[in-house]
Amino acid sequence: MNDLSHLPTLLPLTLTDVAFRHRGQTLLQGINLAFGASGRTIVLGPNGAGKSLLMRLCHGLLQPSAGTVRWAALRDSGRSIRRRQSMVFQRPVLLRRSAIANVEYALAVQGVGRRERRRHAAEALEYFGLASLAHRMARVLSGGEQQRLALARAWAMRPEILFLDEPTSALDPSATKAVEDAVQAFHDRGTRIVMSTHDLGQARRLADDVVFLCRGRLLERTPAIEFFQQPRTAEATAFLHGELVW
Amino acid sequence: MASWSGRGIAVSCRRVFKETLNYSHANAGVRIIQRFLNAVRAAAVAGLLVLFGGPGMIGPAIADASHITLASTTSIEQSGLFRHLVPMFREETGIDVRVVAVGTGQAFAMARAGDADVLLVHDRDGEERFLAEGYGSDRRDIMHNDFIILGPESDPAGVREAESAIDALQRIAVAEAAFASRGDDSGTHRAERRLWEEVGITPSGRWYRELGSGMGSTLNTAAGMDAYVLSDRASWLSFRNRQALRILFQDDDALLNPYASLRIDRDRHPHLKHELAARWHDWLISGAGQAAIADFVIDGEQPFVPATKP
Amino acid sequence: MTGGNPFATALELILERDPVLVGIVGLSLQVSLTAVAIAAVLALPLGAVVALFRFPGRGIVVAGLNALMGLPPVVAGLMVYLLLSRAGPLGSWGLLFTPTAMVIAQTLLVFPIIAALSRQVVEDLWEEYSEQLRSLGASRLRAIPTLLWDARFSLLTGVLAGFGRASAEVGAVLIVGGNIDGVTRVMTTAIALETSRGDLPLALGLGIVLLLLVMLVNSAAHLVSEQAKRRLG
Numbered sequence: 109m110n111d112l113s114h115l116p117t118l119l120p121l122t123l124t125d126v127a128f129r130h131r132g133q134t135l136l137q138g139i140n141l142a143f144g145a146s147g148r149t150i151v152l153g154p155n156g157a158g159k160s161l162l163m164r165l166c167h168g169l170l171q172p173s174a175g176t177v178r179w180a181a182l183r184d185s186g187r188s189i190r191r192r193q194s195m196v197f198q199r200p201v202l203l204r205r206s207a208i209a210n211v212e213y214a215l216a217v218q219g220v221g222r223r224e225r226r227r228h229a230a231e232a233l234e235y236f237g238l239a240s241l242a243h244r245m246a247r248v249l250s251g252g253e254q255q256r257l258a259l260a261r262a263w264a265m266r267p268e269i270l271f272l273d274e275p276t277s278a279l280d281p282s283a284t285k286a287v288e289d290a291v292q293a294f295h296d297r298g299t300r301i302v303m304s305t306h307d308l309g310q311a312r313r314l315a316d317d318v319v320f321l322c323r324g325r326l327l328e329r330t331p332a333i334e335f336f337q338q339p340r341t342a343e344a345t346a347f348l349h350g351e352l353v354w
Numbered sequence: 355m356a357s358w359s360g361r362g363i364a365v366s367c368r369r370v371f372k373e374t375l376n377y378s379h380a381n382a383g384v385r386i387i388q389r390f391l392n393a394v395r396a397a398a399v400a401g402l403l404v405l406f407g408g409p410g411m412i413g414p415a416i417a418d419a420s421h422i423t424l425a426s427t428t429s430i431e432q433s434g435l436f437r438h439l440v441p442m443f444r445e446e447t448g449i450d451v452r453v454v455a456v457g458t459g460q461a462f463a464m465a466r467a468g469d470a471d472v473l474l475v476h477d478r479d480g481e482e483r484f485l486a487e488g489y490g491s492d493r494r495d496i497m498h499n500d501f502i503i504l505g506p507e508s509d510p511a512g513v514r515e516a517e518s519a520i521d522a523l524q525r526i527a528v529a530e531a532a533f534a535s536r537g538d539d540s541g542t543h544r545a546e547r548r549l550w551e552e553v554g555i556t557p558s559g560r561w562y563r564e565l566g567s568g569m570g571s572t573l574n575t576a577a578g579m580d581a582y583v584l585s586d587r588a589s590w591l592s593f594r595n596r597q598a599l600r601i602l603f604q605d606d607d608a609l610l611n612p613y614a615s616l617r618i619d620r621d622r623h624p625h626l627k628h629e630l631a632a633r634w635h636d637w638l639i640s641g642a643g644q645a646a647i648a649d650f651v652i653d654g655e656q657p658f659v660p661a662t663k664p
Numbered sequence: 665m666t667g668g669n670p671f672a673t674a675l676e677l678i679l680e681r682d683p684v685l686v687g688i689v690g691l692s693l694q695v696s697l698t699a700v701a702i703a704a705v706l707a708l709p710l711g712a713v714v715a716l717f718r719f720p721g722r723g724i725v726v727a728g729l730n731a732l733m734g735l736p737p738v739v740a741g742l743m744v745y746l747l748l749s750r751a752g753p754l755g756s757w758g759l760l761f762t763p764t765a766m767v768i769a770q771t772l773l774v775f776p777i778i779a780a781l782s783r784q785v786v787e788d789l790w791e792e793y794s795e796q797l798r799s800l801g802a803s804r805l806r807a808i809p810t811l812l813w814d815a816r817f818s819l820l821t822g823v824l825a826g827f828g829r830a831s832a833e834v835g836a837v838l839i840v841g842g843n844i845d846g847v848t849r850v851m852t853t854a855i856a857l858e859t860s861r862g863d864l865p866l867a868l869g870l871g872i873v874l875l876l877l878v879m880l881v882n883s884a885a886h887l888v889s890e891q892a893k894r895r896l897g
Contacts, residue, residue, distance in 0.1 A: 201796035
């Protein structure tokens with residue numbers, strides 16, 4: 109089941125006229141976007157712009173109030189589609205068990221057999237430099253180690269697309285570096301990356317293209333070089349100059 | 355779906371045990387904890403067997419064992435007579451007697467429902483009604499003792515000077531001295547009500563306290579509030595919390611307290627162990643049984659007098 | 665053994681290791697632990713289901729479980745009595761006045777406590793885990809064992825509360841067990857009997873032994889969970 113080559117590909121992911129309302133407030137509207145089979149998209153925008161919401165809508169954790177979120181592999185149910193994606197949150201939620209058991213759990217949900225689970229989990233931990241911590245309880249690891257474990261968990265799942273919601277905002281520089289390296293590794297393996305951040309340097313380092321959100325609207329979808337040199341909108345310009353935008 | 359999650363839980367449980375056992379290696383109280391956990395596990399397994407294996411496994415195993423259920427009164431149980439009689443009977447016959455001690459009223463109810471193999475009670479009227487209704491098949495006098503009237507040493511109602519049991523109760527009523535009644539429809543309670551009827555009054559008022567308790571609890575309460583109380587002699591002899599309670603009146607034919615053994619009608623409740631119950635019933639009135647009753651002594655006193663002289 | 669200091673009596677009871685007392689203690693533990701184990705096996709998943717699923721009548725189930733936590737033992741005993749009596753629907757099983765009947769009655773008493781606590785604990789943990797578990801593609805049904813396992817130490821508290829209630833109650837076991845010497849006599853019914861015989865020091869001595877026993881079980885569980893918690897973070 110871990111080998112997905114025989115399945116029709118999930119991507120592209122297409123959002124059409126997506127809106128999200130909560131308790132009478134419109135938090136996202138008029139979103140039209142497509143994510144192709146490869147590349148690294150960085151989602152930028154001021155706080156409250158709707159970056160996290162957008163990624164949760166894409167990942168299927170939230171349902172849009174209007175519009176559609178459509179994957180190429182249409183016939184599959186929501187849950188089986190979600191098993192072919194991964195998401196890394198700002199604060200990783202780890203189960204109260206050992207590091208390796210956390211990874212194995214995700215694989216078990218995917219339906220991977222017991223022996224393979226163990227092997228894939230060990231490989232993922234090894235790859236992220238966590239092999240020596242495999243049998244430590246996940247909850248006692250440091251913040252950076254926990255985020256690396258969340259990445260290792262995603263790695264073992266071999267997702268076609270990986271969402272990362274400000275994964276480094278609570279981390280120190282060396283841990284941040286480790287996360288960025290991991291994102292690069294996912295990219296090299298062909299995983300589609302969609303990541304939000306408020307660290308512009310990080311965005312410059314990682315982005316192939318940029319999605320810029322402001323006040324619940326999609327203002328720009330631009331190749332990274334162009335975005336950072338010549339943003340099209342006044343809001344993006346102000347944002348890049350570090351001015352307060354909302 | 356249910357069986358799936360059930361399996362999940364079972365697996366989880368097994369892992370809890372394993373993990374907790376591993377933790378305890380590091381600990382000083384290792385073995386106690388391990389043994390405890392083993393006990394828990396054994397209990398859990400046994401519990402599951404009881405629940406899912408059902409009565410098919412355990413019910414009949416208990417039901418077929420060589421024992422009978424005897425419904426009897428708290429007064430005999432508390433005197434310790436059964437602890438004297440049952441081992442002797444078991445020695446002779448290999449039959450165990452499981453005594454459920456309740457008030458006589460409840461003992462009759464148990465027998466009517468088919469939950470007792472044999473009765474040993476003390477309520478003539480109730481026994482006759484039980485036979486008349488067709489629940490009982492054979493009634494035999496086994497033994498008797500007597501009721502006694504207890505009260506505080508200070509004896510505010512002057513019961514010590516009473517000429518009869520009726521007179522004694524009359525004095526208590528006139529003085530409106532506190533009186534503790536069982537109030538639980540037991541044999542003793544029924545005997546007490548018959549006595550009040552003979553006195554010709556319906557006791558009521560603050561001085562007459564219906565407790566709704568067994569003999570022992572009633573004695574505890576009476577001792578605590580310096581009340582008069584009607585008790586059987588055996589319960590009194592084995593009672594340890596006497597405080598100021600004393601025997602103030604005794605030895606009156608009206609206070610005779612006869613105990614009888616009743617077998618249950620075979621047609622009413624064919625599932626009962628009638629053969630085994632009959633052996634107990636017969637043993638009680640045999641020479642051996644009667645002698646055993648006569649041998650029973652508490653603090654040098656013989657609380658029960660066998661029905662036939664050995 | 666009669667007369668004198670209840671603490672001395674308790675000490676004497678423990679040191680003597682009187683076989684009758686050992687039998688009574690053993691039966692108490694066996695009955696209550698079995699009841700708690702059965703109740704836990706049934707109530708933990710039920711609490712989790714109620715926590716995770718929305719269904720018609722759910723509010724009634726929650727309110728019912730909370731109310732049943734206060735079920736008087738005597739009522740539970742009476743219900744089981746009527747069920748198991750020969751005149752009752754399950755009379756032919758012949759379980760009345762057996763330890764099995766006591767286990768059933770205590771299971772009934774303990775079940776609501778564990779189920780209500782399980783619901784609360786699992787609901788709280790689901791709050792924390794739901795996004796991550798759904799992201800991994802786990803269904804709610806799949807989440808139940810996960811949540812129960814991860815909440816195991818909080819749930820242990822509920823199970824211990826259940827054990828406390830089971831080992832302390834006298835009303836139910838007295839009615840369905842009959843307090844038969846050597847067969848269904850447990851600590852609490854023995855205490856009730858000695859109290860009614862007016863042997864208060866012995867009754868209190870037995871009470872102290874019971875208290876020590878419950879403390880032993882509780883502290884053993886506490887010890888295990890504290891140690892594990894420290895390891896798990």
